[in-house]
Amino acid sequence: MEGTVESEGINNPKEKVEIKVESYLKEIVPGYLEKRAENVLRLRGALEAGDFEVVQHLGHDMKGTGTGYGFQLITELGAGIEAAGKAKDREEGFLLVKELEGYLSNLELRYE
Numbered sequence: 001m002e003g004t005v006e007s008e009g010i011n012n013p014k015e016k017v018e019i020k021v022e023s024y025l026k027e028i029v030p031g032y033l034e035k036r037a038e039n040v041l042r043l044r045g046a047l048e049a050g051d052f053e054v055v056q057h058l059g060h061d062m063k064g065t066g067t068g069y070g071f072q073l074i075t076e077l078g079a080g081i082e083a084a085g086k087a088k089d090r091e092e093g094f095l096l097v098k099e100l101e102g103y104l105s106n107l108e109l110r111y112e
Contacts, residue, residue: 016108021070023111032069036062037104043081043097047090055093056085062100073103 021029039058046054062078077100084093 015106017103017106018108018110019070020110020112025069026111029069029109032065033104033107036074036100040097040101040104043093043100047093047097050088050090052085052088054085056082059083059085074100077103 039062043055043058046052046058059078059081062074063082064075064078066072066074066076066078077096080096081093081100084090084096
């Protein structure tokens, strides 16, 4: 069930991030990624409103689920977002959400 990041591509928004995903996850990965894209919007709103409890909760959720779907970077970003929520660090939160958004928009999935 492990995914591998062959090219991070985060610093270059035009560079694709290729992820290998186990074929049995093909039916559920698109929905998982759609929810992460929704999280980007929710996180922005929560950060703007100073609702760090929501930031912490959404970060914790991503930290706990990313690797299980083959997305280690989502787990790592989720952990950082959770920490930013705990620390009430709006600036760090926005930076991590921006990185998450770039990652999601540049994903190229390869099912194996």
